[in-house]
Amino acid sequence: MKFLYNIGRYFAMLGKVFSKPEKTRLYIRQLFYEIESLGIDSVGIIIVLSLFVGGIMTIQYAYSMSNPIYPVELIGLGTRDTLLLEFSSTIMALIMAGKIGSNITSEIGSMKVTEQIDSLEIMGVNSASYLILPKIIAVVFIFPFLYVLSVFFGLIGGLITGPAVGVITMPDYISGIIWLFEPYYVTFSIIKSLFFGFIIASVPAYFGYYVQGGALEVGKASTKAVVNTNILILLTDLILTRLLLT
Amino acid sequence: MIETRNISKSFGGQQVLKNVTTAFQKGKTNLIIGRSGSGKTVLLKCILGLHEVDEGEIFYDGRDFTKMNEKSRKKLRQEIGMVFQGGALFDSLTVEENVQFPLDFFTTQTPKEKEERVNFCLEHVNISNANNLYPSEISGGMQKRVAIARAIALNPRYLFCDEPNSGLDPETATVIDKLIQEITKEFNITTIINTHDMNSVIEIGESVLFISNGEKCWEGTKDEILKTNNKTLNEFIFANKLYAKLKESS
Ligand SMILES: Nc1ncnc2c1ncn2[C@@H]1O[C@H](COP(=O)(O)OP(=O)(O)O)[C@@H](O)[C@H]1O
Numbered sequence: 001m002k003f004l005y006n007i008g009r010y011f012a013m014l015g016k017v018f019s020k021p022e023k024t025r026l027y028i029r030q031l032f033y034e035i036e037s038l039g040i041d042s043v044g045i046i047i048v049l050s051l052f053v054g055g056i057m058t059i060q061y062a063y064s065m066s067n068p069i070y071p072v073e074l075i076g077l078g079t080r081d082t083l084l085l086e087f088s089s090t091i092m093a094l095i096m097a098g099k100i101g102s103n104i105t106s107e108i109g110s111m112k113v114t115e116q117i118d119s120l121e122i123m124g125v126n127s128a129s130y131l132i133l134p135k136i137i138a139v140v141f142i143f144p145f146l147y148v149l150s151v152f153f154g155l156i157g158g159l160i161t162g163p164a165v166g167v168i169t170m171p172d173y174i175s176g177i178i179w180l181f182e183p184y185y186v187t188f189s190i191i192k193s194l195f196f197g198f199i200i201a202s203v204p205a206y207f208g209y210y211v212q213g214g215a216l217e218v219g220k221a222s223t224k225a226v227v228n229t230n231i232l233i234l235l236t237d238l239i240l241t242r243l244l245l246t
Numbered sequence: 247m248i249e250t251r252n253i254s255k256s257f258g259g260q261q262v263l264k265n266v267t268t269a270f271q272k273g274k275t276n277l278i279i280g281r282s283g284s285g286k287t288v289l290l291k292c293i294l295g296l297h298e299v300d301e302g303e304i305f306y307d308g309r310d311f312t313k314m315n316e317k318s319r320k321k322l323r324q325e326i327g328m329v330f331q332g333g334a335l336f337d338s339l340t341v342e343e344n345v346q347f348p349l350d351f352f353t354t355q356t357p358k359e360k361e362e363r364v365n366f367c368l369e370h371v372n373i374s375n376a377n378n379l380y381p382s383e384i385s386g387g388m389q390k391r392v393a394i395a396r397a398i399a400l401n402p403r404y405l406f407c408d409e410p411n412s413g414l415d416p417e418t419a420t421v422i423d424k425l426i427q428e429i430t431k432e433f434n435i436t437t438i439i440n441t442h443d444m445n446s447v448i449e450i451g452e453s454v455l456f457i458s459n460g461e462k463c464w465e466g467t468k469d470e471i472l473k474t475n476n477k478t479l480n481e482f483i484f485a486n487k488l489y490a491k492l493k494e495s496s
């Protein structure tokens with residue numbers, strides 16, 4: 001019952017979010033601000049995580065493919081396809097839900113409990129649209145870039161780590177990552193990342209927008225937002241994989 | 247003038263406002279007083295349309311607010327300034343940007359005109375040299391003043407203040423009260439102030455509405471309030487010993 005109520009209210013909120021903006025210029029100003037604060041600020045963590053995970057995956061693939069019956073290219077291929085298909089889209093989205101999502105819930109939630117949202121409404125500003133629309137557009141817009149960035153640095157991670165720990169030579173690794181390359185995997189993952197971007201911005205925004213109480217409730221709402229966002233990401237992943245990949 | 251007629255409001259079975267009928271005069275500081283939880287904020291938010299009333303009517307200078315569609319309400323709201331309990335300044339914007347925000351949204355003024363208006367409003371609330379500070383960098387009293395400056399940016403006909411001096415020391419509280427009264431007089435605004443502070447009543451209570459458990463319990467002026475025989479009101483006022491002494495001596 002509560003679940004259905006939340007779904008209904010979520011879509012009602014989206015209705016408000018996607019109504020016609022009042023002052024386009026102010027929305028654009030807000031959009032650039034959000035792209036910077038939600039997107040550019042995530043670049044560092046994405047690079048670090050991808051370098052590590054790419055390196056670790058290369059070592060693990062090398063280990064599990066150590067039997068000489070496997071062609072050595074499988075190590076690079078395995079690393080590449082895991083990054084392309086799952087890590088850089090889905091796992092990265094789960095991590096970003098923790099960073100961007102909780103950031104969005106706490107920002108909007110604290111605006112709610114300190115009556116800043118009421119204050120916008122009193123002025124006659126559509127608060128849902130003004131606060132949430134630029135965030136959704138910003139995150140949906142930057143997510144494909146973050147995906148590409150993550151794949152790139154994941155591959156670099158393997159390139160550095162594999163030869164450094166001596167599990168594979170650099171030429172073998174490189175011939176692996178270009179072996180049997182399937183461009184559709186990229187298209188598929190970019191489609192996924194657009195969906196994930198939408199979920200990561202809108203679901204936490206919902207939890208922030210309807211929070212009631214004080215600072216404590218905002219904290220709780222953040223946690224709830226991240227958990228629900230993660231579940232929705234995995235569910236969407238499952239559905240999209242079934243629809244687009246099989 | 248703002249009038250309410252028989253407005254009632256419930257939240258999930260709990261009736262918070264019961265048949266409140268009253269009027270708030272233009273050019274005066276109209277106070278709504280009552281204990282915490284008596285329904286002052288809900289009454290204010292109903293008048294503003296942040297809560298929909300279950301029953302009753304609200305008139306802004308004869309204009310029936312309850313019957314207005316969303317578009318007309320939005321228009322009317324540009325005539326309203328509001329000072330929230332905690333100030334509710336936008337914490338990602340500087341003092342100056344906060345005051346400028348309504349101008350950005352609702353006027354077509356040039357940057358120069360906006361700057362002049364912002365400075366005019368900030369001077370009116372005695373704020374200088376704080377234009378580029380963020381709300382978190384200024385004191386509570388200053389935040390309230392900036393909130394007042396923002397509320398008057400669009401030259402409102404109606405000004406609402408929810409506990410404007412809560413969380414302030416008595417001296418600063420009086421300064422804020424006086425400031426609101428001055429602005430009310432100067433621009434001939436219909437001002438409604440929620441408070442549980444008897445000091446405010448004595449300072450600026452030109453017209454006072456006392457609500458108890460969501461019902462109108464008493465109405466009058468600050469001079470009448472000390473002489474009233476209303477039992478509930480007396481309990482509220484004389485919870486403060488000082489006023490009990492004041493009454494004995496008068
Ligand atoms: N949005 C809401 N939902 C449910 N109950 C509310 C809501 N807002 C206020 N109330 C209840 O209404 C009563 C009056 O609250 P309020 O008007 O905030 O009191 P105060 O006089 O202190 O401003 C309280 O019992 C409060 O719990």
Ligand SMILES: [Mg+2]
Nearest residue numbers: 286287408409
């Ligand atoms: Mg209140």
